[in-house]
Amino acid sequence: MLTAKQIEALQKHVNRGGTLVVNNALGLATFHQAAVRELARAFPHNRLALLPQKHEIFRSLHTISRVKYTPTLMKDKGKELNGLPVLFGAKVGGRTAVLYSPFDIEGGWNEVRYPLCRGYQSKSAKQLGCNIIMYAMEH
Numbered sequence: 001m002l003t004a005k006q007i008e009a010l011q012k013h014v015n016r017g018g019t020l021v022v023n024n025a026l027g028l029a030t031f032h033q034a035a036v037r038e039l040a041r042a043f044p045h046n047r048l049a050l051l052p053q054k055h056e057i058f059r060s061l062h063t064i065s066r067v068k069y070t071p072t073l074m075k076d077k078g079k080e081l082n083g084l085p086v087l088f089g090a091k092v093g094g095r096t097a098v099l100y101s102p103f104d105i106e107g108g109w110n111e112v113r114y115p116l117c118r119g120y121q122s123k124s125a126k127q128l129g130c131n132i133i134m135y136a137m138e139h
Helices: 004-015 029-042 071-081 122-138
Strands: 020-023 088-092 095-101
Touching: 004 020, 004 029, 029 095, 095 122
Parallel strands: 020 095
Antiparallel strands: 088 095
């Protein structure tokens, strides 16, 4: 649980033009619940929403309309996800300044092969990561 001081620091960072990116390492349901709860506490007037596929973040460097997920995530949610990238965002000051991935991106960047990882495969994770960085730099 975030302290008042931590919440204040996050708000200050975002309000000064920073971008907050939260990654659900391993794609755990317990982390997802905690992240959504704490982000709602930190940004009560800026609720997270699923970013639409037409959002600029999916085309800021790479055009991303489909992604590949890890086998464990595909087994659990493959049909539901249908190969679409999933990111949540909250607008602060008219820009999407808070980003949250419910599925592990960072593991794909590092080419982690943990069998229970629920996230993006390496190529998709790297493209999505580059887009996030480019979007944050431009906004």
